[in-house]
Amino acid sequence: MRHRPVLVVLCCLCVAAPVVAATAPPGSAAATSAAPDDPANPCVGTMSSPAEGITVVSVQGMRFGDDGGKRTARLVALGPRGQIEWVHQRDGVTWSYDVDPLEDGTLFVTATQSRPGDKPGQTLFYKLDPETGETVWSETAPFVDTHDADLLSDEEILVANMRATQNVSGNRDRLLVYNRTSDEITWQWQFRDHYDRDADIGGNYSHDWTHVNDVDAVNDTHYLASPRNFDMVVMVNRTSGEVEWELGEPNSDDVMLKQHNPVYYESENGTPTVLVADSENNRVVEYARRDGDWERTWRVGNRSSLSWPRDADRLPNGNTLVGDSSNNRVLEVTPEGEVVWEVYTPWLVYDVERVEYGDEAGGPTIADQNATGNATLHGDADFDATRQEECVAHIENATAFEDLGDDGDGGIVGDLFGGNDDGSDGTDGAGDDSEDGSDSGVGSDALGPVPFVGAVLAILAVAAGIAYRRRGA
DSSP, X not given: OOOOOHHHHHHHHHHHHHHHHHTOOTTSHHHHOOOTTOTTOTTEEEESSOOSSOEEEEEOOEXXXXXXXXXXXXXXXXXXXXXXXXXXXXXXXXXXXXXXXXXXXXXXXXXXXXXXXXXXXEEEEEEEETTTTEEEEEEEEEEESOOOEEESSSSEEEEEEOSOOTTSSSOOOEEEEEETTTTEEEEEEEGGGTSOGGGSOSSOTTTOSSOEEEEEESSSSEEEEEEGGGTEEEEEETTTOOEEEEEEOTTOTTTOSSOEEEEEEEOTTOOEEEEEEEGGGTEEEEEEEETTEEEEEEEEOOTTTOSSEEEEEEOTTSOEEEEEGGGTEEEEEOTTOBEEEEEEOOSOEEEEEEGGGOSSOBOOOTXXXXXXXXXXXXXXXXXXXXXXXXXHHHHHHHTTSOOOOBOSSSSBTTEEESOOTTSOOOOSSOOOSSTTSSOOOOSGGGXXXXXXXXXXXXXXXXXXXXXXXXXXX
């Protein structure tokens, strides 16, 4: 881990004081102050306790309501107290979806990239090293707008293949395993073999029937899938090809409605349990399967407190990490519904992961915490549009400068990963959040002319930093 000497910080303050104030190292007032009205970081809401390590948020860049429209898709990494660690934008990516922390410290990312001629976006898989900002590998796959995938090995990818109607007869929505090295599909399971298109289930059969937006490898033989348009979660046995159980009911909003990102857990006594973002019911719910029937054991949120949540993970401390999509924020919520950690990342959150715990953190079930029931969400800051605009400006400002150094939390503060040399995000027709209609430039040009004295101070600071590191500090 790199250490930042005091002189380097002083030098950066001389050259770009506003940015360093927003991303100062731990121990400074800017980093440790966590009050919602902290002017150094307008993105931080409630902050009762710091998080464990880095939280990565997949931001789709779509704003609803006044001044709505497409903005830049990106990944934003947040430190324990909500400080921006790094921002990643990739050329050509129009929609950012799933992001999975891997054991080797990299991130596996699923996204959609633009294609010329207004054709449906192709799926892009890539492995990102957040320490360097480098892409370890990337693969463009022949699937349309994939929302979720799991990396089974460095070659095999488990894919939730939605909108599989291009150049085929009928609908081919399916789960599949794709070998990125051989460019072959080595296993597949099609929904039409198990569900009747004439049973008034799902969406338009010739366009978007299942909208299967999530698939998780529970183990080597069982895959959990979320056909969103079916209002169900299903467990598929890869070996037998059978659906072992279903949670939910088609065309009924009682159990769930257009859900996202279900996670499978087992309680201490082995009870199958599913935590799911019940998106269009504007809540997060948990169900336990007992004697062959599903029982709702927990609910938090409603239409007045959450807006289209699309991700929920149980943390080892028993709290739940929630991506509150249309409210443009990430929440950590206790079983009683109290918000203890809240950070805004406009616009339109999709996926959120606490990197410390890997893909889909495996915390205790609600039943194991003796916390069953309906919880009322409370304690959040609930930022208005003005405050969220300030947060957008803060994130844009953080992308305008590169290599300000490591703040000790595992990310490179202020680094903009990816993007074109001119600072744009490379998307077709996609706007952004800056006033002049383009992303901020990266590198020395963004700072403007640097006074001679500042340059001398910078040289001295670098020299001092080298000496500092050589002393083994």
